[in-house]
Amino acid sequence: MAEVLSEAVGFEQPKVELHVHLDGAIRVQTILDVAKRRGVPLPADTVEGMTQIIILQEPATLTEFLGKFAEYMHVIAGDREAIKRIAYEFVEDKAKEGVVYVEVRYSPHFLANTQVEPIPWDQEEGDVSPDDVVRLVNEGLKEGEKAFNVQARSILCCMRHMPNWSMTVVELCKKYRHEGVVAIDLAGDESLNTDAQSGHRLAYEEAVRCGVHRTVHAGEVGPPSVVKEAVEVLKAERIGHGYRTLEDPALYQQLLDQKMHFEVCPISSKFTGACDPDFTKHPVIRFREDKANYSLNTDDPLIFNSTLNLDYLTAQQHMGFTQEEFQRLNICAAESCFLPEEEKKALLTKLYEAYGMQKSTGF
Numbered sequence: 635m636a637e638v639l640s641e642a643v644g645f646e647q648p649k650v651e652l653h654v655h656l657d658g659a660i661r662v663q664t665i666l667d668v669a670k671r672r673g674v675p676l677p678a679d680t681v682e683g684m685t686q687i688i689i690l691q692e693p694a695t696l697t698e699f700l701g702k703f704a705e706y707m708h709v710i711a712g713d714r715e716a717i718k719r720i721a722y723e724f725v726e727d728k729a730k731e732g733v734v735y736v737e738v739r740y741s742p743h744f745l746a747n748t749q750v751e752p753i754p755w756d757q758e759e760g761d762v763s764p765d766d767v768v769r770l771v772n773e774g775l776k777e778g779e780k781a782f783n784v785q786a787r788s789i790l791c792c793m794r795h796m797p798n799w800s801m802t803v804v805e806l807c808k809k810y811r812h813e814g815v816v817a818i819d820l821a822g823d824e825s826l827n828t829d830a831q832s833g834h835r836l837a838y839e840e841a842v843r844c845g846v847h848r849t850v851h852a853g854e855v856g857p858p859s860v861v862k863e864a865v866e867v868l869k870a871e872r873i874g875h876g877y878r879t880l881e882d883p884a885l886y887q888q889l890l891d892q893k894m895h896f897e898v899c900p901i902s903s904k905f906t907g908a909c910d911p912d913f914t915k916h917p918v919i920r921f922r923e924d925k926a927n928y929s930l931n932t933d934d935p936l937i938f939n940s941t942l943n944l945d946y947l948t949a950q951q952h953m954g955f956t957q958e959e960f961q962r963l964n965i966c967a968a969e970s971c972f973l974p975e976e977e978k979k980a981l982l983t984k985l986y987e988a989y990g991m992q993k994s995t996g997f
């Protein structure tokens with residue numbers, strides 16, 4: 635897919651990306667390098683070979699997609715140098731894609747090998763805790779920001795199937811809120827667990843109490859009731875994906891009225907089976923027609939073998955998106971980002987200038 639359209643550029647102006655998983659955006663070369671250094675055996679020893687193993691070749695289910703992380707997470711998890719490296723390289727990759735501001739998310743527990751129960755990816759116990767992971771990612775992002783002139787912030791993920799991790803996640807959000815962590819998320823398999831368990835609810839209550847920003851994966855493959863719960867119970871300020879909101883017209887209208895932000899990931903939604911693979915039927919077309927508040931994002935470019943440009947090109951070539959709409963949705967993304975107000979204003983000014991607009995004549 636990437637090869638066919640690789641020459642064209644969908645939107646060349648500065649972009650904002652709000653929904654991308656750090657552990658779904660690792661370079662294959664880095665996985666190979668780290669595996670070699672640590673002596674971890676892999677089923678292939680070339681970028682091409684490992685890419686074929688990691689990527690989803692055809693539309694699948696969210697559950698099948700989530701299984702792909704097990705192909706390589708054991709290589710990176712528990713290794714300080716690797717964790718910092720993936721964060722740094724991530725910023726470099728975003729700079730090349732023309733992103734000026736990004737919020738990148740991950741589960742600190744999934745990259746740890748101690749103080750996490752159970753220890754993920756069949757690792758032996760080591761000495762990298764979820765707290766260490768957050769510090770290492772912060773360092774990598776900060777160094778990347780300086781080197782590549784991209785503003786990068788992070789979001790820490792709770793995992794649907796691990797409610798016992800969630801209080802630690804919110805505590806880490808609080809601890810590192812002045813070092814680049816801007817919000818909490820709830821990710822994972824919505825199709826297995828449609829009601830948020832009490833561990834997640836308590837963590838989100840604490841987030842509200844402490845002014846930690848909140849986003850929730852909801853309505854990606856789960857029914858509109860998951861979106862409703864995200865908004866009403868978890869007090870989500872943004873919705874990850876949210877496609878199935880359209881099945882509940884009253885809920886959709888309510889979210890339109892309150893200008894809820896939908897973090898849309900077109901290519902992802904095809905490969906996870908969240909949406910019809912025919913892009914001309916994609917929910918984001920309806921979002922566009924209704925002038926909803928939404929952004930375009932990659933989600934997990936490693937596993938979809940994609941780039942942000944490919945998401946924009948897809949919107950342009952299969953859904954009739956215009957440059958003007960790309961500008962509008964990036965301004966929506968900046969307005970809905972989790973930066974403090976002053977920094978958000980500066981980001982908006984940067985976009986208005988790049989797009990040649992007066993702030994007052996925006997959309």
Ligand SMILES: O=c1[nH]cnc2c1ncn2[C@H]1C[C@H](O)[C@@H](CO)O1
Pocket residue numbers: 655656657658700703739740741744791821822823824851854902906933934
């Ligand atoms: O699209 C997604 N939906 C739900 N969960 C996801 C998606 N992409 C990645 N994840 C999970 C797997 C990652 O290990 C985790 C944290 O980034 O979040």
